[in-house]
Amino acid sequence: MNYSNHGSQDTRSGFGAGLLELGRINPNVVALCADLTGSLKMDAFAKEFPDRFYQIGIAEANMIGMAAGMTIGGKIPFTGTFANFSTGRVYDQIRQSVAYSDKNVKICASHAGLTLGEDGATHQILEDIGLMRMLPGMVVINPCDYNQTKAATLAIADYHGPVYLRFGRPKVPNFTSSDAPFVIGKALHLQEGKDVTLLATGHLVWPSLLAADILALEGISAEVINIHTLKPLDTEAILKSVAKTGCVVTAEEHQLYGGLGEAVAGFLSKEYPAPLEMVAVNDSFGESGTPEELMVKYGLDEHAIVRAAKRALSRRG
Amino acid sequence: MATIDHLEAMSTQVRRDILRMVHAVNSGHPGGSMGCTEYMVALYFEAMNHTPKPFSMDGVGQDLFFLSNGHISPVFYSVLARSGYFNVSELSTFRKINSRLQGHPTTHEGLEGIRMASGSLGQGLSVALGAAATKKSNGDPSLVYTLHGDGELQEGQIWEAVLYAGGKKVDNIIAAIDANGQQIDGPTDGVLPMGDLALKFEAFGWKVLVVKEGNDMQSVVNALSEAKAMTGKGFPIALILQTSMGHGVDFMAGTHKWHGVAPNDEELKNALGQLPETLGDY
Known part of the structure:
Protein backbone atom coordinates (compact mmCIF):
# COMPACT_ATOMS: atom_id res chain seq x y z
CA MET A 1 0.00 0.00 0.00
CA ASN A 2 1.21 3.47 -0.80
CA TYR A 3 -0.53 4.92 2.24
CA SER A 4 0.33 4.82 5.89
CA ASN A 5 -1.63 5.80 8.95
CA HIS A 6 -0.16 9.03 10.37
CA GLY A 7 -2.01 8.33 13.62
CA SER A 8 -5.67 7.53 14.04
CA GLN A 9 -8.02 10.43 14.67
CA ASP A 10 -11.76 10.92 14.56
CA THR A 11 -13.24 12.59 11.50
CA ARG A 12 -15.41 14.81 13.73
CA SER A 13 -12.19 16.37 15.05
CA GLY A 14 -11.27 17.13 11.45
CA PHE A 15 -14.56 18.98 11.18
CA GLY A 16 -13.87 20.87 14.41
CA ALA A 17 -10.42 21.89 13.21
CA GLY A 18 -11.78 22.97 9.85
CA LEU A 19 -14.55 24.99 11.44
CA LEU A 20 -12.10 26.79 13.74
CA GLU A 21 -9.90 27.66 10.77
CA LEU A 22 -12.95 28.91 8.85
CA GLY A 23 -13.78 31.11 11.81
CA ARG A 24 -10.43 32.77 11.42
CA ILE A 25 -10.44 33.20 7.65
CA ASN A 26 -14.11 33.73 6.76
CA PRO A 27 -16.04 36.28 8.87
CA ASN A 28 -19.35 35.19 7.33
CA VAL A 29 -19.14 31.68 8.76
CA VAL A 30 -21.42 31.13 11.77
CA ALA A 31 -22.13 27.89 13.62
CA LEU A 32 -25.24 26.46 15.26
CA CYS A 33 -25.39 23.46 17.54
CA ALA A 34 -28.22 21.53 19.20
CA ASP A 35 -26.62 20.71 22.56
CA LEU A 36 -23.79 18.54 21.20
CA THR A 37 -20.97 21.07 21.07
CA GLY A 38 -18.39 18.74 22.59
CA SER A 39 -19.44 15.72 20.55
CA LEU A 40 -19.23 17.74 17.32
CA LYS A 41 -15.89 19.27 18.35
CA MET A 42 -17.36 22.74 17.90
CA ASP A 43 -16.17 23.98 21.29
CA ALA A 44 -12.99 25.61 19.98
CA PHE A 45 -15.03 27.69 17.51
CA ALA A 46 -17.58 28.52 20.19
CA LYS A 47 -14.85 29.68 22.56
CA GLU A 48 -12.96 31.79 20.04
CA PHE A 49 -16.04 33.21 18.30
CA PRO A 50 -18.81 33.39 20.91
CA ASP A 51 -20.74 36.00 18.91
CA ARG A 52 -20.81 33.72 15.87
CA PHE A 53 -21.82 30.56 17.73
CA TYR A 54 -25.50 29.87 18.40
CA GLN A 55 -26.45 27.31 21.03
CA ILE A 56 -29.95 26.31 19.96
CA GLY A 57 -30.75 23.70 22.58
CA ILE A 58 -32.30 20.32 21.82
CA ALA A 59 -34.45 21.68 19.02
CA GLU A 60 -33.09 20.51 15.70
CA ALA A 61 -36.03 21.67 13.58
CA ASN A 62 -35.60 25.20 14.89
CA MET A 63 -31.87 24.96 14.25
CA ILE A 64 -32.30 24.08 10.58
CA GLY A 65 -34.89 26.83 10.10
CA MET A 66 -32.74 29.41 11.82
CA ALA A 67 -29.75 28.42 9.71
CA ALA A 68 -31.84 28.95 6.58
CA GLY A 69 -32.87 32.38 7.80
CA MET A 70 -29.33 33.37 8.76
CA THR A 71 -28.25 33.13 5.12
CA ILE A 72 -30.50 36.12 4.42
CA GLY A 73 -28.00 38.91 5.00
CA GLY A 74 -24.97 36.91 3.93
CA LYS A 75 -24.03 34.47 6.69
CA ILE A 76 -22.76 30.96 5.93
CA PRO A 77 -24.28 28.80 8.68
CA PHE A 78 -22.81 25.43 9.69
CA THR A 79 -25.22 23.32 11.74
CA GLY A 80 -23.91 20.55 13.96
CA THR A 81 -25.59 17.55 15.52
CA PHE A 82 -25.60 13.76 15.11
CA ALA A 83 -26.36 12.50 11.60
CA ASN A 84 -29.63 10.99 12.78
CA PHE A 85 -30.87 14.35 14.06
CA SER A 86 -29.35 16.20 11.10
CA THR A 87 -31.43 14.36 8.51
CA GLY A 88 -34.33 12.08 9.40
CA ARG A 89 -35.53 14.21 12.29
CA VAL A 90 -35.53 17.41 10.24
CA TYR A 91 -36.12 16.18 6.72
CA ASP A 92 -39.05 18.44 5.95
CA GLN A 93 -37.27 21.48 7.38
CA ILE A 94 -34.27 20.76 5.15
CA ARG A 95 -36.49 20.07 2.16
CA GLN A 96 -38.56 23.26 2.33
CA SER A 97 -36.51 25.85 4.22
CA VAL A 98 -33.06 24.88 2.91
CA ALA A 99 -33.14 22.89 -0.34
CA TYR A 100 -36.28 24.25 -2.01
CA SER A 101 -35.49 27.74 -0.69
CA ASP A 102 -31.99 27.57 -2.20
CA LYS A 103 -30.28 28.49 1.08
CA ASN A 104 -26.52 28.36 1.61
CA VAL A 105 -26.63 26.09 4.66
CA LYS A 106 -23.98 23.50 5.56
CA ILE A 107 -25.53 20.59 7.45
CA CYS A 108 -22.67 18.94 9.33
CA ALA A 109 -23.43 15.54 10.76
CA SER A 110 -21.38 13.45 13.13
CA HIS A 111 -21.78 9.95 14.56
CA ALA A 112 -23.08 8.58 11.26
CA GLY A 113 -23.51 4.87 10.79
CA LEU A 114 -22.67 1.76 12.82
CA THR A 115 -19.38 3.14 14.13
CA LEU A 116 -21.29 5.30 16.57
CA GLY A 117 -21.12 2.03 18.46
CA GLU A 118 -22.52 1.33 21.89
CA ASP A 119 -25.45 3.79 21.80
CA GLY A 120 -27.14 1.40 19.39
CA ALA A 121 -29.58 1.56 16.52
CA THR A 122 -31.61 4.56 17.69
CA HIS A 123 -28.61 6.75 16.91
CA GLN A 124 -26.89 4.72 14.17
CA ILE A 125 -28.47 6.26 11.10
CA LEU A 126 -27.78 4.24 7.95
CA GLU A 127 -30.27 6.03 5.72
CA ASP A 128 -28.95 9.59 5.74
CA ILE A 129 -27.02 9.50 2.46
CA GLY A 130 -30.10 8.25 0.65
CA LEU A 131 -32.34 10.86 2.25
CA MET A 132 -30.02 13.70 1.35
CA ARG A 133 -29.13 12.47 -2.15
CA MET A 134 -32.79 12.58 -3.09
CA LEU A 135 -33.11 16.30 -2.45
CA PRO A 136 -32.67 18.39 -5.60
CA GLY A 137 -29.58 20.57 -5.45
CA MET A 138 -28.15 18.99 -2.30
CA VAL A 139 -24.41 18.22 -2.33
CA VAL A 140 -23.56 15.12 -0.27
CA ILE A 141 -20.03 14.56 1.05
CA ASN A 142 -18.65 11.72 3.20
CA PRO A 143 -14.90 12.16 3.70
CA CYS A 144 -12.64 9.27 4.70
CA ASP A 145 -10.37 10.54 7.46
CA TYR A 146 -9.41 13.46 9.67
CA ASN A 147 -7.39 15.36 7.08
CA GLN A 148 -10.01 14.99 4.38
CA THR A 149 -12.84 15.99 6.71
CA LYS A 150 -10.96 19.15 7.63
CA ALA A 151 -10.30 19.91 3.97
CA ALA A 152 -13.93 19.27 3.05
CA THR A 153 -15.14 21.56 5.84
CA LEU A 154 -13.00 24.36 4.42
CA ALA A 155 -14.06 23.64 0.83
CA ILE A 156 -17.81 23.72 1.40
CA ALA A 157 -17.66 27.27 2.77
CA ASP A 158 -16.47 28.40 -0.67
CA TYR A 159 -19.29 26.59 -2.46
CA HIS A 160 -22.60 28.45 -2.60
CA GLY A 161 -25.52 26.13 -1.93
CA PRO A 162 -26.81 23.51 0.49
CA VAL A 163 -24.36 20.79 1.52
CA TYR A 164 -24.64 17.68 3.69
CA LEU A 165 -21.28 16.81 5.27
CA ARG A 166 -21.21 13.41 6.97
CA PHE A 167 -18.55 12.20 9.36
CA GLY A 168 -18.16 9.92 12.36
CA ARG A 169 -17.33 9.28 15.96
CA PRO A 170 -14.43 6.78 16.30
CA LYS A 171 -10.75 7.26 15.72
CA VAL A 172 -9.86 5.84 12.32
CA PRO A 173 -6.61 5.80 10.32
CA ASN A 174 -5.60 9.26 9.11
CA PHE A 175 -3.80 8.53 5.86
CA THR A 176 -4.51 11.29 3.35
CA SER A 177 -2.13 14.20 3.03
CA SER A 178 -2.79 17.19 5.27
CA ASP A 179 -2.24 19.55 2.32
CA ALA A 180 -4.35 17.67 -0.25
CA PRO A 181 -6.89 20.02 -1.83
CA PHE A 182 -10.53 19.00 -1.60
CA VAL A 183 -12.49 19.38 -4.83
CA ILE A 184 -16.23 18.76 -4.46
CA GLY A 185 -17.39 16.10 -6.90
CA LYS A 186 -13.91 15.00 -7.95
CA ALA A 187 -13.21 11.40 -6.96
CA MET B 1 -47.70 57.91 5.55
CA ALA B 2 -50.70 56.27 3.97
CA THR B 3 -54.17 57.38 5.05
CA ILE B 4 -56.59 54.87 6.53
CA ASP B 5 -58.88 55.54 3.60
CA HIS B 6 -56.18 54.58 1.14
CA LEU B 7 -55.25 51.45 3.10
CA GLU B 8 -58.90 50.41 3.19
CA ALA B 9 -59.25 51.01 -0.54
CA MET B 10 -56.13 48.89 -1.04
CA SER B 11 -57.62 46.12 1.11
CA THR B 12 -60.77 46.07 -0.99
CA GLN B 13 -58.72 45.81 -4.16
CA VAL B 14 -56.54 43.08 -2.68
CA ARG B 15 -59.64 41.08 -1.78
CA ARG B 16 -60.84 41.41 -5.38
CA ASP B 17 -57.44 40.13 -6.53
CA ILE B 18 -57.63 37.17 -4.14
CA LEU B 19 -61.08 36.13 -5.32
CA ARG B 20 -60.31 36.55 -9.02
CA MET B 21 -57.03 34.63 -8.66
CA VAL B 22 -58.53 31.59 -6.94
CA HIS B 23 -61.63 31.64 -9.15
CA ALA B 24 -59.52 31.59 -12.32
CA VAL B 25 -57.87 28.29 -11.39
CA ASN B 26 -60.65 26.94 -9.18
CA SER B 27 -58.13 26.35 -6.41
CA GLY B 28 -56.26 28.17 -3.67
CA HIS B 29 -57.06 29.50 -0.23
CA PRO B 30 -59.31 32.58 -0.16
CA GLY B 31 -60.62 32.38 3.43
CA GLY B 32 -57.41 32.96 5.36
CA SER B 33 -56.18 35.38 2.71
CA MET B 34 -59.20 37.62 3.17
CA GLY B 35 -58.97 37.41 6.96
CA CYS B 36 -55.35 38.62 6.89
CA THR B 37 -55.78 41.34 4.29
CA GLU B 38 -55.77 44.28 6.72
CA TYR B 39 -52.58 43.03 8.39
CA MET B 40 -50.77 42.43 5.13
CA VAL B 41 -51.81 45.80 3.66
CA ALA B 42 -50.92 47.66 6.86
CA LEU B 43 -47.57 45.91 6.95
CA TYR B 44 -46.50 46.55 3.36
CA PHE B 45 -48.08 49.98 2.85
CA GLU B 46 -47.55 51.47 6.31
CA ALA B 47 -45.44 49.63 8.87
CA MET B 48 -42.47 48.17 7.03
CA ASN B 49 -39.46 49.97 5.66
CA HIS B 50 -38.80 48.07 2.44
CA THR B 51 -37.57 48.55 -1.11
CA PRO B 52 -39.50 46.58 -3.75
CA LYS B 53 -37.16 47.50 -6.61
CA PRO B 54 -34.54 46.33 -7.07
CA PHE B 55 -35.41 43.34 -4.93
CA SER B 56 -32.58 42.20 -2.70
CA MET B 57 -32.70 38.73 -1.16
CA ASP B 58 -30.39 39.87 1.63
CA GLY B 59 -32.60 42.88 2.39
CA VAL B 60 -29.83 44.71 4.24
CA GLY B 61 -31.23 47.84 5.88
CA GLN B 62 -34.81 46.75 5.16
CA ASP B 63 -37.49 45.22 7.33
CA LEU B 64 -38.21 41.62 6.31
CA PHE B 65 -41.45 39.65 6.29
CA PHE B 66 -41.87 35.87 6.35
CA LEU B 67 -45.19 34.25 5.59
CA SER B 68 -45.21 31.03 7.58
CA ASN B 69 -48.73 29.89 6.67
CA GLY B 70 -47.86 29.80 2.98
CA HIS B 71 -51.27 28.64 1.82
CA ILE B 72 -52.56 32.21 2.03
CA SER B 73 -50.31 33.00 -0.91
CA PRO B 74 -53.07 34.92 -2.78
CA VAL B 75 -53.00 37.83 -0.31
CA PHE B 76 -49.19 37.75 -0.24
CA TYR B 77 -48.89 37.85 -4.03
CA SER B 78 -51.47 40.61 -4.38
CA VAL B 79 -49.82 42.80 -1.74
CA LEU B 80 -46.34 42.20 -3.22
CA ALA B 81 -47.52 43.08 -6.71
CA ARG B 82 -49.38 46.17 -5.59
CA SER B 83 -46.31 47.24 -3.57
CA GLY B 84 -44.30 47.15 -6.81
CA TYR B 85 -42.26 43.94 -6.40
CA PHE B 86 -43.61 42.67 -9.73
CA ASN B 87 -46.28 43.64 -12.22
CA VAL B 88 -49.87 43.14 -11.11
CA SER B 89 -50.62 41.53 -14.49
CA GLU B 90 -48.61 38.53 -13.32
CA LEU B 91 -51.30 37.78 -10.73
CA SER B 92 -53.25 36.19 -13.60
CA THR B 93 -50.67 33.38 -13.74
CA PHE B 94 -51.37 32.21 -10.16
CA ARG B 95 -51.17 28.41 -9.84
CA LYS B 96 -50.87 27.95 -13.61
CA ILE B 97 -48.16 25.96 -15.35
CA ASN B 98 -44.82 27.80 -15.76
CA SER B 99 -45.86 30.52 -13.31
CA ARG B 100 -43.64 32.17 -10.71
CA LEU B 101 -46.77 32.38 -8.53
CA GLN B 102 -46.77 28.80 -7.29
CA GLY B 103 -49.60 27.44 -5.16
CA HIS B 104 -47.43 28.09 -2.14
CA PRO B 105 -44.73 30.77 -2.14
CA THR B 106 -41.23 29.81 -3.24
CA THR B 107 -37.89 31.44 -3.88
CA HIS B 108 -37.28 28.79 -6.48
CA GLU B 109 -38.85 30.68 -9.39
CA GLY B 110 -37.15 33.98 -8.60
CA LEU B 111 -40.31 35.85 -7.67
CA GLU B 112 -39.33 39.19 -6.18
CA GLY B 113 -40.40 39.68 -2.57
CA ILE B 114 -40.20 36.01 -1.53
CA ARG B 115 -37.30 35.06 0.74
CA MET B 116 -38.29 31.54 1.77
CA ALA B 117 -40.57 28.76 0.65
CA SER B 118 -43.53 28.06 2.91
CA GLY B 119 -46.49 25.76 2.82
CA SER B 120 -45.40 22.93 5.04
CA LEU B 121 -46.50 24.59 8.26
CA GLY B 122 -44.55 25.64 11.30
CA GLN B 123 -41.22 26.60 9.75
CA GLY B 124 -41.45 30.36 9.27
CA LEU B 125 -40.75 31.52 12.81
CA SER B 126 -37.44 29.64 12.90
CA VAL B 127 -36.39 31.14 9.58
CA ALA B 128 -37.38 34.60 10.81
CA LEU B 129 -35.32 34.11 13.98
CA GLY B 130 -32.31 33.24 11.82
CA ALA B 131 -32.80 36.36 9.72
CA ALA B 132 -33.21 38.39 12.91
CA ALA B 133 -29.95 36.95 14.28
CA THR B 134 -28.12 37.95 11.11
CA LYS B 135 -29.55 41.47 11.32
CA LYS B 136 -28.24 41.77 14.89
CA SER B 137 -24.89 40.36 13.88
CA ASN B 138 -24.62 42.80 10.97
CA GLY B 139 -25.59 45.78 13.13
CA ASP B 140 -28.72 46.24 11.01
CA PRO B 141 -31.45 47.82 13.20
CA SER B 142 -34.29 46.74 10.88
CA LEU B 143 -37.09 44.46 12.06
CA VAL B 144 -38.32 41.02 11.06
CA TYR B 145 -42.06 40.33 10.79
CA THR B 146 -43.91 37.05 10.42
CA LEU B 147 -47.45 35.78 10.01
CA HIS B 148 -48.76 32.42 11.26
CA GLY B 149 -52.15 30.77 11.33
CA ASP B 150 -53.56 29.87 14.73
CA GLY B 151 -54.02 26.29 13.59
CA GLU B 152 -50.38 26.34 12.49
CA LEU B 153 -49.39 26.77 16.14
CA GLN B 154 -50.24 23.10 16.59
CA GLU B 155 -46.89 22.33 14.91
CA GLY B 156 -44.17 21.52 17.44
CA GLN B 157 -41.43 23.46 15.66
CA ILE B 158 -43.30 26.69 16.39
CA TRP B 159 -42.84 26.12 20.12
CA GLU B 160 -39.15 25.34 19.70
CA ALA B 161 -38.85 28.75 18.08
CA VAL B 162 -41.11 30.49 20.59
CA LEU B 163 -39.00 29.05 23.42
CA TYR B 164 -35.77 30.15 21.71
CA ALA B 165 -36.96 33.70 21.04
CA GLY B 166 -38.15 34.22 24.59
CA GLY B 167 -35.23 32.47 26.25
CA LYS B 168 -32.61 34.26 24.17
CA LYS B 169 -34.42 37.60 24.38
CA VAL B 170 -34.72 38.17 20.64
CA ASP B 171 -36.10 41.70 20.41
CA ASN B 172 -36.09 42.55 16.73
CA ILE B 173 -38.99 40.33 15.73
CA ILE B 174 -42.76 40.85 15.60
CA ALA B 175 -44.71 37.63 15.05
CA ALA B 176 -48.36 37.97 14.10
CA ILE B 177 -50.91 35.22 14.70
CA ASP B 178 -54.01 35.09 12.54
CA ALA B 179 -56.39 34.01 15.29
CA ASN B 180 -59.45 33.25 13.21
CA GLY B 181 -60.35 30.20 15.26
CA GLN B 182 -60.72 28.05 12.16
CA GLN B 183 -58.74 25.33 10.43
CA ILE B 184 -59.44 22.87 7.62
CA ASP B 185 -61.42 20.36 9.64
CA GLY B 186 -63.44 22.96 11.51
CA PRO B 187 -63.21 25.31 14.48
CA THR B 188 -59.78 25.18 16.10
CA ASP B 189 -61.34 24.49 19.48
CA GLY B 190 -62.93 21.38 18.02
CA VAL B 191 -59.83 20.10 16.24
CA LEU B 192 -57.28 20.73 18.98
CA PRO B 193 -58.11 23.40 21.53
CA MET B 194 -55.39 26.04 21.62
CA GLY B 195 -56.22 27.48 25.03
CA ASP B 196 -55.19 31.02 25.84
CA LEU B 197 -52.62 31.94 23.22
CA ALA B 198 -51.64 35.22 24.86
CA LEU B 199 -50.89 33.46 28.15
CA LYS B 200 -48.89 30.81 26.33
CA PHE B 201 -46.67 33.35 24.57
CA GLU B 202 -46.25 35.36 27.77
CA ALA B 203 -45.23 32.23 29.63
CA PHE B 204 -42.47 31.79 27.03
CA GLY B 205 -41.14 35.30 27.66
CA TRP B 206 -42.91 37.23 24.91
CA LYS B 207 -44.79 40.52 25.13
CA VAL B 208 -48.22 40.11 23.62
CA LEU B 209 -50.59 42.56 21.96
CA VAL B 210 -54.10 41.29 21.32
CA VAL B 211 -55.93 43.06 18.50
CA LYS B 212 -59.62 42.42 19.03
CA GLU B 213 -60.57 44.00 15.71
CA GLY B 214 -58.08 42.32 13.41
CA ASN B 215 -60.08 43.33 10.35
CA ASP B 216 -60.31 47.00 11.32
CA MET B 217 -57.56 48.90 9.53
CA GLN B 218 -57.11 51.60 12.15
CA SER B 219 -56.80 48.98 14.90
CA VAL B 220 -54.22 47.00 12.94
CA VAL B 221 -52.19 50.10 12.05
CA ASN B 222 -52.22 51.23 15.68
CA ALA B 223 -51.20 47.78 16.90
CA LEU B 224 -48.27 47.57 14.48
CA SER B 225 -47.13 51.00 15.54
CA GLU B 226 -47.33 49.99 19.19
CA ALA B 227 -45.52 46.72 18.51
CA LYS B 228 -42.68 48.53 16.75
CA ALA B 229 -42.27 50.82 19.73
CA MET B 230 -41.90 47.75 21.95
CA THR B 231 -38.99 46.26 20.00
CA GLY B 232 -35.38 46.58 21.12
CA LYS B 233 -36.24 46.08 24.77
CA GLY B 234 -35.09 42.52 25.36
CA PHE B 235 -38.18 40.50 24.43
CA PRO B 236 -39.96 39.27 21.30
CA ILE B 237 -43.38 40.67 20.37
CA ALA B 238 -46.47 38.63 19.46
CA LEU B 239 -49.40 40.28 17.78
CA ILE B 240 -52.53 38.18 18.15
CA LEU B 241 -54.98 39.33 15.51
CA GLN B 242 -58.56 38.26 16.13
CA THR B 243 -59.82 38.06 12.57
CA SER B 244 -62.70 36.61 10.66
CA MET B 245 -61.85 34.12 7.93
CA GLY B 246 -63.30 35.27 4.61
CA HIS B 247 -63.82 38.82 5.89
CA GLY B 248 -65.25 41.27 3.39
CA VAL B 249 -67.83 39.03 1.74
CA ASP B 250 -70.96 38.20 3.74
CA PHE B 251 -71.41 34.60 2.67
CA MET B 252 -67.70 33.77 3.10
CA ALA B 253 -67.06 35.33 6.50
CA GLY B 254 -66.58 33.48 9.75
CA THR B 255 -66.53 29.90 8.48
CA HIS B 256 -63.81 27.39 7.64
CA LYS B 257 -65.81 26.41 4.54
CA TRP B 258 -63.75 28.78 2.37
CA HIS B 259 -60.37 27.72 3.70
CA GLY B 260 -59.35 26.03 0.48
CA VAL B 261 -62.34 26.40 -1.82
CA ALA B 262 -62.69 28.83 -4.71
CA PRO B 263 -65.97 30.59 -5.50
CA ASN B 264 -67.85 29.51 -8.63
CA ASP B 265 -68.92 32.01 -11.31
CA GLU B 266 -72.09 33.08 -9.54
CA GLU B 267 -70.43 33.30 -6.14
CA LEU B 268 -67.59 35.37 -7.60
CA LYS B 269 -70.08 37.81 -9.12
CA ASN B 270 -71.89 38.12 -5.82
CA ALA B 271 -68.62 38.57 -3.89
CA LEU B 272 -67.15 41.16 -6.27
CA GLY B 273 -70.43 43.05 -6.01
CA GLN B 274 -69.62 43.55 -2.34
CA LEU B 275 -66.07 44.73 -3.11
CA PRO B 276 -66.08 47.70 -5.49
CA GLU B 277 -63.02 48.06 -7.73
CA THR B 278 -60.92 50.76 -6.08
CA LEU B 279 -57.48 50.79 -7.64
CA GLY B 280 -58.00 48.88 -10.88
CA ASP B 281 -58.20 45.12 -11.41
CA TYR B 282 -55.14 43.32 -12.77
Missing part, protein backbone atom coordinates in the same frame (compact mmCIF):
# COMPACT_ATOMS: atom_id res chain seq x y z
CA LEU A 188 -9.68 10.52 -5.85
CA HIS A 189 -7.74 7.62 -7.31
CA LEU A 190 -5.89 6.09 -4.39
CA GLN A 191 -4.46 3.07 -6.13
CA GLU A 192 -4.23 1.97 -9.76
CA GLY A 193 -5.37 -1.53 -10.66
CA LYS A 194 -6.64 -3.52 -13.63
CA ASP A 195 -8.86 -6.39 -12.40
CA VAL A 196 -11.55 -4.86 -10.22
CA THR A 197 -12.63 -1.35 -9.21
CA LEU A 198 -13.24 -0.68 -5.50
CA LEU A 199 -15.37 2.43 -4.98
CA ALA A 200 -15.49 3.41 -1.33
CA THR A 201 -16.75 6.29 0.74
CA GLY A 202 -16.17 7.51 4.31
CA HIS A 203 -14.98 4.96 6.85
CA LEU A 204 -14.88 2.23 4.16
CA VAL A 205 -12.03 3.81 2.20
CA TRP A 206 -9.26 2.56 4.50
CA PRO A 207 -10.67 -1.01 4.63
CA SER A 208 -10.79 -0.90 0.82
CA LEU A 209 -7.07 -0.18 0.73
CA LEU A 210 -6.52 -3.09 3.12
CA ALA A 211 -8.70 -5.27 0.91
CA ALA A 212 -6.64 -4.31 -2.14
CA ASP A 213 -3.51 -5.50 -0.31
CA ILE A 214 -5.15 -8.84 0.50
CA LEU A 215 -6.31 -9.23 -3.10
CA ALA A 216 -2.81 -8.41 -4.35
CA LEU A 217 -1.44 -11.36 -2.37
CA GLU A 218 -3.75 -13.53 -4.45
CA GLY A 219 -2.65 -11.92 -7.68
CA ILE A 220 -5.72 -9.71 -8.09
CA SER A 221 -5.05 -6.09 -9.00
CA ALA A 222 -7.63 -3.76 -7.46
CA GLU A 223 -8.12 -0.12 -8.32
CA VAL A 224 -9.24 1.92 -5.30
CA ILE A 225 -11.17 5.15 -5.71
CA ASN A 226 -12.29 7.40 -2.87
CA ILE A 227 -15.81 8.64 -3.64
CA HIS A 228 -15.86 11.38 -1.02
CA THR A 229 -18.66 13.19 -2.86
CA LEU A 230 -21.78 11.08 -3.35
CA LYS A 231 -23.61 13.88 -5.11
CA PRO A 232 -22.65 15.06 -7.60
CA LEU A 233 -21.14 11.68 -8.39
CA ASP A 234 -17.89 11.67 -10.39
CA THR A 235 -19.34 9.50 -13.14
CA GLU A 236 -16.42 10.21 -15.45
CA ALA A 237 -13.87 8.73 -13.05
CA ILE A 238 -16.08 5.72 -12.34
CA LEU A 239 -16.75 5.04 -16.00
CA LYS A 240 -13.08 5.26 -16.90
CA SER A 241 -12.09 2.79 -14.20
CA VAL A 242 -14.87 0.28 -14.79
CA ALA A 243 -14.25 0.37 -18.53
CA LYS A 244 -10.72 -0.81 -17.68
CA THR A 245 -11.49 -3.43 -15.01
CA GLY A 246 -14.92 -4.62 -16.12
CA CYS A 247 -16.29 -5.15 -12.61
CA VAL A 248 -16.86 -3.07 -9.52
CA VAL A 249 -17.43 -3.19 -5.76
CA THR A 250 -19.00 -0.36 -3.79
CA ALA A 251 -18.35 -0.02 -0.05
CA GLU A 252 -20.14 2.24 2.41
CA GLU A 253 -21.33 2.47 6.00
CA HIS A 254 -24.97 2.82 4.95
CA GLN A 255 -27.99 0.82 3.90
CA LEU A 256 -27.90 -0.90 0.53
CA TYR A 257 -30.87 1.27 -0.36
CA GLY A 258 -30.18 4.82 -1.40
CA GLY A 259 -26.44 4.91 -0.92
CA LEU A 260 -23.28 4.78 -3.00
CA GLY A 261 -24.02 1.31 -4.36
CA GLU A 262 -27.38 2.25 -5.80
CA ALA A 263 -26.02 5.53 -7.11
CA VAL A 264 -23.26 3.71 -9.00
CA ALA A 265 -25.62 0.95 -10.15
CA GLY A 266 -28.12 3.47 -11.45
CA PHE A 267 -25.46 5.19 -13.48
CA LEU A 268 -23.55 2.13 -14.74
CA SER A 269 -26.68 0.23 -15.75
CA LYS A 270 -27.28 2.93 -18.32
CA GLU A 271 -23.74 3.80 -19.33
CA TYR A 272 -21.66 0.64 -18.88
CA PRO A 273 -23.41 -2.44 -17.47
CA ALA A 274 -20.87 -4.46 -15.50
CA PRO A 275 -20.95 -6.92 -12.58
CA LEU A 276 -21.39 -4.87 -9.41
CA GLU A 277 -21.29 -6.03 -5.79
CA MET A 278 -22.35 -3.82 -2.90
CA VAL A 279 -20.78 -3.83 0.55
CA ALA A 280 -23.39 -2.14 2.73
CA VAL A 281 -25.88 -2.90 5.48
CA ASN A 282 -28.49 -5.27 4.15
CA ASP A 283 -31.84 -3.72 5.05
CA SER A 284 -31.47 -3.92 8.79
CA PHE A 285 -30.96 -1.72 11.83
CA GLY A 286 -27.72 -1.79 13.79
CA GLU A 287 -27.22 -2.62 17.48
CA SER A 288 -24.93 -1.89 20.42
CA GLY A 289 -21.32 -3.00 20.25
CA THR A 290 -17.87 -1.64 19.59
CA PRO A 291 -17.39 -0.05 16.17
CA GLU A 292 -14.98 -2.81 15.17
CA GLU A 293 -17.35 -5.60 16.25
CA LEU A 294 -20.24 -4.00 14.40
CA MET A 295 -18.32 -3.51 11.17
CA VAL A 296 -17.41 -7.21 11.15
CA LYS A 297 -20.87 -8.42 12.15
CA TYR A 298 -22.63 -6.32 9.51
CA GLY A 299 -20.13 -7.18 6.78
CA LEU A 300 -18.40 -3.84 6.36
CA ASP A 301 -14.75 -4.80 6.94
CA GLU A 302 -11.87 -5.47 4.53
CA HIS A 303 -12.68 -9.19 4.37
CA ALA A 304 -16.22 -8.44 3.23
CA ILE A 305 -14.77 -6.23 0.51
CA VAL A 306 -12.40 -9.01 -0.57
CA ARG A 307 -15.30 -11.49 -0.79
CA ALA A 308 -17.35 -9.00 -2.80
CA ALA A 309 -14.44 -8.38 -5.17
CA LYS A 310 -14.11 -12.10 -5.82
CA ARG A 311 -17.83 -12.40 -6.51
CA ALA A 312 -17.65 -9.52 -8.95
CA LEU A 313 -14.63 -11.02 -10.68
CA SER A 314 -16.26 -14.44 -11.02
CA ARG A 315 -19.39 -12.87 -12.51
CA ARG A 316 -17.28 -10.93 -15.01
CA GLY A 317 -15.49 -14.15 -16.01
